[in-house]
Amino acid sequence: MSKKMLLVVLALMIAAFVFSAPAWSNDDEREEQKAKMLTDALATMYEKSPDVIIEEIITAKRPKAALPAEKKAIKAINVVGATVIDAADIENIVAPYRNQSLTGEQMQQCADAITALYEKKGYIASYAYIIPEKVSEGILQIMVQEITIGDIEIKGNQYFSNRVIEKKLGIRKGEVFNKKKIQVDIYRVNRHPDRKVHFLIKQGKEPGTVDIALLVKDKWPFHTVFEVDNYGSEAILRKRYKTYVSYNNLTGHDDSLTVKYQRTDAEAHELFDFDYYIPLNDKWKLQLYWMPKKVEDYYYSDNEWKDFEKHARKWYFFFYQSLIEEPGCDLVSSYGFVYKDIHWKQYDQFRAWDRFRALMWSLDYIKKDKMGTTVVMNDLEIGIPGMLDGNDYEDEACSVTGAGGGYKKNMLTVARSQKLFAGIEMLNKARWQLSSHAQPGVNVFSVGGYMGVIDMRGYPRAQAPGDRGYAYTGGFSFPAYFVPRSIPVPFSKAKLYDSLKFFTFFDWATAILKNPGEGGDKSTTLSSAGWGLTFSLPENFSARLDMGWPLRETRGKDGDHCHIWFRVTKGY
Known part of the structure; x- marks a missing residue:
């Protein structure tokens, strides 16, 4: 598509960010994105970049x-x-x-x-x-x-233009040919889920040169994903239904747009958002996110007498700077701004509002080796009081006493997955949050459930909120040893042994409140343990089951002892 089309898309999204009518509520979409990024990074083992095909001549x-x-x-x-x-x-x-x-x-x-x-x-x-x-x-x-690069030719691409692929290349005509640099280029080009490229190196037409042919296999970059899980809180009836629609080359500039719709039973929860990425060059990428609607109605849970509702809107942008991008190692620094409006409503009257505007910075390091993966993430958020009608430095209008728009919050995550023996892998993950203010739900160090802020699978979601805290998760995963390796999965090219994995886990966390309120606990420590399984197929199908039990006398606020968490995903 033309540059005019790209400018139209950007203009419409930016205008929507700024002028959308206020909707409102607690949200944790970026926290879920970071949690998924961490889980995916730890689950993916080190893979060597495909060898360059070099003619012997x-x-x-x-x-x-x-x-x-x-x-x-x-x-x-x-x-x-x-x-x-x-x-x-x-x-x-x-x-x-x-x-x-x-x-x-x-x-x-x-x-x-x-x-x-x-x-x-x-x-x-x-x-x-x-x-x-x-x-x-x-x-x-x-x-x-010194043999230099001659002609560079791109073949076989149907959905991605030559210009898009060329922008991912670090090599240029006339420079001295280096296989290691080619392998880095392969890694960068092939990170896109809808294309794979092999490099064929052959004798150049001119003496002292080699010519390079990029052999591309790409596919239509339009996808839909359907997902159901019960990772929500009991206040919104837990079970969530999600639909994602993505186009991974929207304007022909290697940009992607994902639209998501999410709801729960009885419409106790409804969410609609847009997520757009565009590469600016080989080192920088821009993300624009807009959530015009997120509504939670607590009437359908056990809070009918309270008649509480939460309404939220949120938008942010991030500039991602790739400091290291090579096979086995990624280091990304990102800089952004977030606008959050969370309004609390009771009996058709607004009772409180959390209006936060903040600068954000994060540093994400992922290092893969033959024995496992190391991940270090640091996320810093600095509130700007009073900006764009936001809360004051410390504001009585906030939903939590002591909260305000002048907050500072930092979350550090360190994790390692390690291969052991006989297909067994060990996981260790630690998280630590510091905060200058009391925090409402949108920024809280929330302990409970799975794939929220802090995993505690023996308890319901948001069992123990905190303004600051620290947490640890450990466990082991292992193959289904009892399954013969030759048994196929029906209607799939996969083997059952390769698709099915079991795991055990131990979760521990302490959440600390600045203002616990009269009779409240300033600090809450929880621990739980359990087991689970994952099932994944190459046909874009996956399922996960976690079963957790508390290890302390503290019972779940929902009254249950065993908590079962599940997720089923199918993509097209």
């Missing part, structure tokens, strides 16, 4: 000089043409050969060592060779042929 035509078998006094060694390797590294190789009498074999060993250095650094097509005419003069002259 590239290395087959390297010249070999006819050199004397007897020793020859060498008074000088000159290395010519080395531009991409540090001179000090070259000197480390040639120094032992200086001021000596060398056989032809020793001279060739020196040149081969330089070639090996190039290959080690990824310049696998470049090589060093000897000028034999200079040897008779007592000079060992080693020429370095």
Whole structure:
């Protein structure tokens, strides 16, 4: 699509952010996004970037000089043409050969060592060779042929333009060919779920070059996903039905738009939002998020006599800066602004409102190795009091005493998944939140349930709210050892053994309130344990079941002892 179309899409979304009519309520959509990002990162093991396909002819035509078998006094060694390797590294190789009498074999060993250095650094097509005419003069002259990139051709793409794919490439025509750099490009291009690219390297049309063909397999970037889970609170009847509609190349600029509709039984909860991403260049990406409607009606739970409702709207933008993006390692710094309106209504009268405007910064580090994955996330939020009709620094209109628009909140997450033996993996995850103010539901360190803020699967969602706190989750996952590896899953190309996994878990957390209120506990510590299973198929189907029991005398606020959590997802 044209640039005009892209500008129209951006203008409409920005206008909607700013001028949408107020709706209202507690929401935690970004927290769920971060939780899903963490879960996906830990569940995905390290995979080597696909090998580059290189024709043998590239290395087959390297010249070999006819050199004397007897020793020859060498008074000088000159290395010519080395531009991409540090001179000090070259000197480390040639120094032992200086001021000596060398056989032809020793001279060739020196040149081969330089070639090996190039290959080690990824310049696998470049090589060093000897000028034999200079040897008779007592000079060992080693020429370095640095093979450069010639033509770059893209083939097979149907839904993504050449320009979109080229923007993901770090390589350029005329630069010295480096396989490691190509592998980084493969990683970046193939991160998109709707395309896969292989690189074919062949002898260039021009001498001293290689040509590169990008062989693309892409698919229609339109998707729908249906999901049902019971991760909601008992106040909204728990079970949530979600529909996602996504287009992953909306205007032809590799941008994506996802529209989500979510509801619960009896319409106790309803949510509608838009999430838009667009890459600005190979290092920066922009996200625009708009939630025009989120409504929760507590009449249908056990609070009929209260007749409480919560209404919310929210929008934010983020600029994502990729500091490291290579196979096995990602480091992303993001900078944003969020606008939140949460209004509380009782008997058709507004009782309180949390109107927060804040600057946000986060740093996400994901490191994968052959034995597992390490994740470190830090999320900082700094409120701006009074901005755009927001709450004052500390405001009595807020839903919680001591809360206000001048808050500062930081959440640190450190996690590691580790391979052990016989298919067993161990998970450890720790979280720590600090806060300057008392926090309402939108920012609370909420302990309870699964895939909320803090997992505590032996208790209902939001069992123990806190302004600050710390938490730990540990556990093990393992294959279904009792299932024969050969049994197929009906209507799928997958094997049952590969699709089914079991896990155990232990959750522990302490939530601390600044203003617990009369008779309330300032600090609450909970722990629970249990087991579960996951079932996933390559046909975009997955299911998860968690069963948790409390390990302390504190009972769940819903009165249940065992809590069962489930999620079923099907994508198209």
